[in-house]
Amino acid sequence: MSSSLVKKLGIVALVLAVFFALGFRVGHPDNGLKSALGSAKSSLAIYKTVGQAEIGSKVLVDVKDVGLGLGIAKSASGGNVDVDLGYTFVRVSQKDVQGKLIAVIPFFGTLFGIVGL
Secondary structure, eight states, X not given: OOXXXXXXXXXXXXXXXXXXXXXXXXXXXXXXXXXXXXXXXXXXXXXXXXXXXXXXXXXXXXXXXXXXXXXXXXXXETTEEEEEOSSOEEEEEGGGEEEEEEEEEESHHHHHHHTTO
């Protein structure tokens, strides 16, 4: 490998490590809201971990027996959050909220689904 390629890969790894340290994560939702470019299952979601979900924010939640879901927080009180997943409403605890959605990368979720991630 050439030294310039190794240098570029090192820079990319450093940037990813910094984003990870700042609380940014990448998730592959199993269900949830659709976008114009496809379903949540066919996408990757970039999110930032948060302490508490805010009403109206798009969040990733860990839904029991279903998996990671992409939805909109409709209410938050008493340690619980009501989330609209597009096809249903679910109530989860604040600790099941993985984070606030930053961006969606369409189509890459399909590739991750093929390899089983």
